[in-house]
Amino acid sequence: MDLNLDKLRAGTYYILKELKSNISGNLGMALISTLTITLAMIIIGLFMISYANFKRIEAKLSSYVKVHVYLSDKLSQEEIDKLIDKIKEHPEVIDVTFIPKDKVFKRVFEGLDIKLKRKLVYNPMPNLLEVSISSSERIEDVVNYISKLKGVEDIEYWQKYFKALRKIIDALKKAFSLVTFLILVASVFIISNTIRLTILARHREIRIMQLIGAAHWFIKTPLVLEGMLISTVGSLLAILLLNLIYIRIYKWFSNTATLLSLLSPSGLYKLWITLLLGSVVIGAIGSYLSLENSLRELERKEGT
Amino acid sequence: MDLNLDKLRAGTYYILKELKSNISGNLGMALISTLTITLAMIIIGLFMISYANFKRIEAKLSSYVKVHVYLSDKLSQEEIDKLIDKIKEHPEVIDVTFIPKDKVFKRVFEGLDIKLKRKLVYNPMPNLLEVSISSSERIEDVVNYISKLKGVEDIEYWQKYFKALRKIIDALKKAFSLVTFLILVASVFIISNTIRLTILARHREIRIMQLIGAAHWFIKTPLVLEGMLISTVGSLLAILLLNLIYIRIYKWFSNTATLLSLLSPSGLYKLWITLLLGSVVIGAIGSYLSLENSLRELERKEGT
Amino acid sequence: MALLEFNEVSYIYPNGLKAISNLSLKIDRGEFVFLIGHTGAGKTTLLKLIHREIVPTEGTIFFDNVDISTIPWSQVPYYRRKIGVVFQDLKLLNYKTAFENVAYALEITCLPPKKVIWRVPRLLKNVGLWEKRNFFPDELSGGEQQRLAIARAIANDPLVLLADEPTGNLDWDTAEKIMEIFLEINRRGTTVIMSTHNLELVRKYKKRTIKLSRGYLIDDYIP
Amino acid sequence: MALLEFNEVSYIYPNGLKAISNLSLKIDRGEFVFLIGHTGAGKTTLLKLIHREIVPTEGTIFFDNVDISTIPWSQVPYYRRKIGVVFQDLKLLNYKTAFENVAYALEITCLPPKKVIWRVPRLLKNVGLWEKRNFFPDELSGGEQQRLAIARAIANDPLVLLADEPTGNLDWDTAEKIMEIFLEINRRGTTVIMSTHNLELVRKYKKRTIKLSRGYLIDDYIP
Ligand SMILES: Nc1ncnc2c1ncn2[C@@H]1O[C@H](COP(=O)(O)OP(=O)(O)OP(=O)(O)O)[C@@H](O)[C@H]1O
Ligand SMILES: Nc1ncnc2c1ncn2[C@@H]1O[C@H](COP(=O)(O)OP(=O)(O)OP(=O)(O)O)[C@@H](O)[C@H]1O
């Protein structure tokens, strides 16, 4: 038992030593592949940041969603209250506010910002319910539901006029998700390819180690660790750069577009952690797989 | 002279032969680096397509820009005509239409889609001029200009209510340009790094060729051609894939968002040509530079 | 029982070349064997077979009564550690110094670092490379590289030493010194199989000599 | 004038090791010179200096009355083509077959393909590798690789042939055949400088012999 622990300790030590000598022996390659991974990670990072902010803006826009329900003049206050309760039953509905016809009139013209110096003889406007709903995506549902209720004269919603815009946003969103996904996959492949290239370039050394009698784990572990280290350093560099870039964009955004608040730079730490862990995993898997490939190919040559 | 021509012919033949044997001798590396370049090119391509379409959508949105100018009731028809001429003088103004107050009233309520069964005793609306302008970006200019004219009671423009949205779009546009630029740079580096890795892996062979007495151009040319070939094939693959993806997106967009027409797939050929030429140039430069590096390093070792 | 037993072994390279033909052979524990034959006779191929770098196309090879073709892939490294090899093309690790190249052969067995540090200098001094311990292989002369490969091969006190042309780049004096080292570890129990073109060495040391020609065993004698 | 003239040449490797010390030497056109000395004596370094793989730290080397240190970087390849080299570590191109390795040495001079196809078989047959023309270097035995390197070195009918231990992996018979080839091209005017540990060859062929020891020229005689 004691001996095995000694062996374990020695093995760990040698593997770390090997890792160090691998890197210093192939410094050029290590640097170039680290740089490549940094770049791929920057691409991923830019996308993830964009995606997070896109989601946020989307959510903001959605929060403006209100449905205006114009009521028949025939309804009594009691009936109106009942109607409000019914509307509130819909799961997407967050809040319902009653707006009397006087205010509606004022609002319509104020809302249009036309200075109306003249007085009207009587108010042509109906009473109004302002219904807040949780997401713009389900708006048609809600409208459908409400329009079937008794006493509803007409329904108006902001989105209606911007159905085209809404569709554009939806389409953009889907296209954006698709592109993000594709780019993510591409970058992951780029990273694992880069590590593959560095391992391919060391075929000769690996073969020699096999022939001297190094166990598979003894050969593999330092190289897998190297792949992980390269992609970790690569992604740390990427995170650093992304952070710098993002802080710039953030500052500049808060100056020019006050209404549009981006995620604060400090709020991105989760993203950074995800990137880091992701790159470590990719590095490990990439190098492990290509090593398995290399070792198996050499095995095949052995005729076994 | 005749001999030199012979030499030239022989040299060309050998270089092409060398190119072939380089690739078949390093097939694994060639494939992996081609794939990496394909992926980087896909990233670039997706961005360039997105950018082109973004510009297009932006332009479309801008074309909707109209400014409503509410006129004082005191103006005579003659004065109104003068005002229209003055407005038309502004370079950004494309067209001006006069809308009498009756129509304005109808429009406001129709536009809001409120069924107005009741009649008004008199029309509270002013007369209106509808001014089409060439670009949403210069709208503030035009508004400023018009508001200073005599007889203008108020100015309303669609964008006003969506100033926030407008700012979002502007900000997005700038962020998008920045991201596109960064990703372009990153991808270019990834491509040239990949080629660098394949050349680094051939240090030994290059040294041997030098020692046998191969001239620099004789060593370099096939390797530069290889870099170009790899990046050309890589980008051709990318173009193929991008085209397939884009046709899908295009079809699916035309189904779901009829109002939003994307660039037609056949309209992208210029982009494809740009990508192809770009990758050839990157491949050439990338491999040339790293070869220069390698050769110079070997030279340094020689002590010269 | 013999340590090493070839039973009608043939080996055909993937490109179709038959390098070993119907070879039967027994080598006992503790023997010293010279392997001779013209260039291309199959000496290196024979050593590769013992080292299980390749497995016979026909026939079987027993090592310590185990058919080495049946050793599973994961156990091959442990088998190979019993065998020290001086490769004809040396196969030194270019990114490691002379010291590290020898140390690596010990490290793979997870020998504690202290013992490695204690043993490597002795090995390097043995082959006269102690002053060059921090040189990388391509900073060594051909003969020095060869001696480094020898130091590595004997580092683990192997059961069998396969030396493929270990004196090809050495002058006669150095070759004799190397022979002394081989004889010494042979005396301590290691079986040594050494391929060589240097017939003077063969004549001088008078050990069992196996002669190959075009893949056939054509002579096996003790002078 | 001598073809090759060393004037008090010293060479110190970047790691500080002095491999050649204050060496003066003249070799005439058409000479055949053996270079001997213990391992690490500086033979390979001397040949590297002639081949301009390295340039002297001190002193000058004249080749055909030109100080080779002054040859500009872009002209070095053309200088090297005058010199055929059998490298001690062979330096074969692994991704090329035996045929292609030899052909490459001709192709770099832009010799028309027809002439290449006519000349390579003759060279390969000369060293007995014609049947192995489609083998890659790592499919050849050690001796075969060495013969391939020799075929490549003499492919261009060089002015000077530098052969660094060209018989280290060859049996006596094959070594003698190679010596015949060298003597033949020497008769046709090529200056041959051959480093070797095989004193029997030196004794047999009775040519000018230069002996190095620790970087110093200690003997230069014609037996
Ligand atoms: N990897 C290989 N693939 C195909 N053929 C090979 C391979 N290695 C060696 N050969 C061929 O097998 C034969 C025997 O080669 P081997 O290396 O065993 O010879 P050897 O006796 O060691 O010769 P040398 O003294 O020159 O080293 C040779 O004809 C050689 O061309
Ligand atoms: N690239 C190098 N960097 C540093 N030192 C070197 C280098 N190459 C050789 N040496 C050292 O220079 C000395 C002479 O080496 P050289 O290769 O010339 O010897 P050699 O006479 O060819 O020996 P051998 O017969 O073993 O080939 C040796 O001590 C060697 O360790």
Ligand SMILES: [Mg+2]
């Ligand atoms: Mg051999």
Ligand SMILES: [Mg+2]
């Ligand atoms: Mg030497």
